[in-house]
Amino acid sequence: MYFRRVKSYDFASLTCSNCRASSPPRLTDKLRLYHVDMNPYGHRVLLILEAKKAKYEVYRLDPLHLPEWFRVKNPRLKIPVLEIPTDQGDKFLFESVVICDYLDEKYPRNPLHSRDPYVKAQDRLLIERFNELIKGSLECFDTNFAFGSEQIVQTLDIFEKELAERGTNYFGGNKPGMLDYMIWPWVERLYLLRCINERKFDEKRSKFPNFADWGDQMQLDEVVKKHANSPSEYFEYYQNARTHSMGYYL
Amino acid sequence: MYFRRVKSYDFASLTCSNCRASSPPRLTDKLRLYHVDMNPYGHRVLLILEAKKAKYEVYRLDPLHLPEWFRVKNPRLKIPVLEIPTDQGDKFLFESVVICDYLDEKYPRNPLHSRDPYVKAQDRLLIERFNELIKGSLECFDTNFAFGSEQIVQTLDIFEKELAERGTNYFGGNKPGMLDYMIWPWVERLYLLRCINERKFDEKRSKFPNFADWGDQMQLDEVVKKHANSPSEYFEYYQNARTHSMGYYL
Incomplete structure (x- = not known):
């Protein structure tokens, strides 16, 4: 970027x-x-x-x-x-x-991309598709955290269906792979919306049960924990970023 | 697209x-x-x-x-x-x-990407960078084939220097690789500008000697020849595409 x-x-x-x-x-x-x-x-x-x-x-x-x-x-x-x-x-x-x-x-240890070239290609397309959610988050965080950005909801719907179809805990199978980690930073940030309206957040969340479970599990991953910030830290950060018209980077 | x-x-x-x-x-x-x-x-x-x-x-x-x-x-x-x-x-x-x-x-036969992950990553960045020339061509072909689009010239400059630095006939070494083939379709189309003003085309061409030689050699490649069209075919195609406001795809 x-x-x-x-x-x-x-x-x-x-x-x-x-x-x-x-x-x-x-x-x-x-x-x-x-x-x-x-x-x-x-x-x-x-x-x-x-x-x-x-x-x-x-x-x-x-x-x-x-x-x-x-x-x-x-x-x-x-x-x-x-x-x-x-x-x-x-x-x-x-x-x-x-x-x-x-x-x-x-680094061949712990391969993150699928060894199946077709699955790897699909994952690359999904990483690209996720850019829609990134754009939606930007808009959402930039407009006083307005809920319900269509771009976010439509993208979550695609990923919800994809997880259901794969029938695995993670996009990468039984542990997080490249696709899981590539989308995680923005999903971790989405939890800040709970700081604003818990009821509304949980309402939205319940529409994407597989994706919600995935998010819960991702938060327990050792790699994710190492670089995690809390929802309130993100909330404060993006709020200040707006208030002070500092450059911020979503 | x-x-x-x-x-x-x-x-x-x-x-x-x-x-x-x-x-x-x-x-x-x-x-x-x-x-x-x-x-x-x-x-x-x-x-x-x-x-x-x-x-x-x-x-x-x-x-x-x-x-x-x-x-x-x-x-x-x-x-x-x-x-x-x-x-x-x-x-x-x-x-x-x-x-x-x-x-x-x-298809492992005839690997097109470098086996060196760093070179492969560089090539991917250059393929992305080439999108500037694609945008420039679109603009050029869309505005009565006006010469001298800055985007085209700036991109050619980057690829000219890259070839000089690599010191090889092709970006892929001694034969065309993924980067060569990924950029070729638009370069093949650029030759249509010679149909409009040969002197001007050759003038521009002489500013990018390595890239010009690369283009000459690419045209002799068996793979390229199999799917090639002539400059006049492209000229006619894009001219008609404009005139009839048909959809066309650059």
Whole structure:
């Protein structure tokens, strides 16, 4: 994703100590994730790094004070970015889905994509289809958390039916796979709607029983727990993001 | 892609013999590609089917007379579609990039993606980046073939530098790989600009020497030749598409 929601801020005019900070040292054996706290696309990559038990460090970026070296290395200002040590120096990868597929191929332990090419292709289409819910959430969180975005409900309906058809606890089978982790960051955030209207939330929730059970189980997953935030933390974050017209990243 | 360029036509009001035609028989061993002639996304899939030496048949669709059964099976009216025979009946795949990656995984012969996960990830990013040229071509072909679309030139610049850096004849090395075939359909169409102004075309071409050589070599590739059209055929097609405000698909 781009930092496109930062509309009210002129990066070019910034002069601050952070912006002049020098770049982090060259990597040796670990990976490095450039991440903005609470960013759901970076959250995807954190889940996969964790699920694959990769060695990594996180370099936290403040989107309002991006260091100059980061802007030079990454002129399109994309986040998240994965830095990879290689014999030819450190290399960079962009786009959360591409980064996560890379990690799944690079680290054969605990394969997350199905070995069946057809199922893998279907999962990729569903990850793309989930973008509708992402758009719907953006709209919902941006309009005083209005309930009932059609985009959210329609997407949940597709995923509800898909789970029922697969007849498994997770999209990936008996444990979370790539599709589960790719959609999780936005589902974790949807629970913030319970902070606003519990009755309404539970009413909606009951329309998607398989998906609701899936969400309950995902929350118990060790990988998910490692990078989880509570509904009230998200609520506060998105509320402030709106109030202060800070850039935020859904 | 969707049939979104067909704006002037009301599918719902159609009654024609084609629309009532029954669906083709269930597959046995072959694949079936649902394709609209001259559609570049379907062209991608044809190239990969050919490169992988898969057994397939092509079901040609007339976008202005889509059969009812196709609309039922594929309510989002996506093309191309790959139909795959399985023990649980025929299954369908959408999205040219997903279909092509599926084919590369399903048919191990002549692997098209790099075995190096980092190079494969880079190639996926470049395929996505190429969408800028697709948008630029659409604009160019839609505005009386005006030269010099910035989007086209900027994208060609990226691919020119990439080829120079790789130092190989093809993006895939010493033979065309997935990235080569994924971008080829639109490059093949760009040659139609030579029909309009040869001097101007050659002037532009000379700014991208590596890419120009790559294009010359791609045209000699057996897979490419099998599904090639000439610049004048494309010119005529896109000219008519504009003149008659038919739906066309870039």
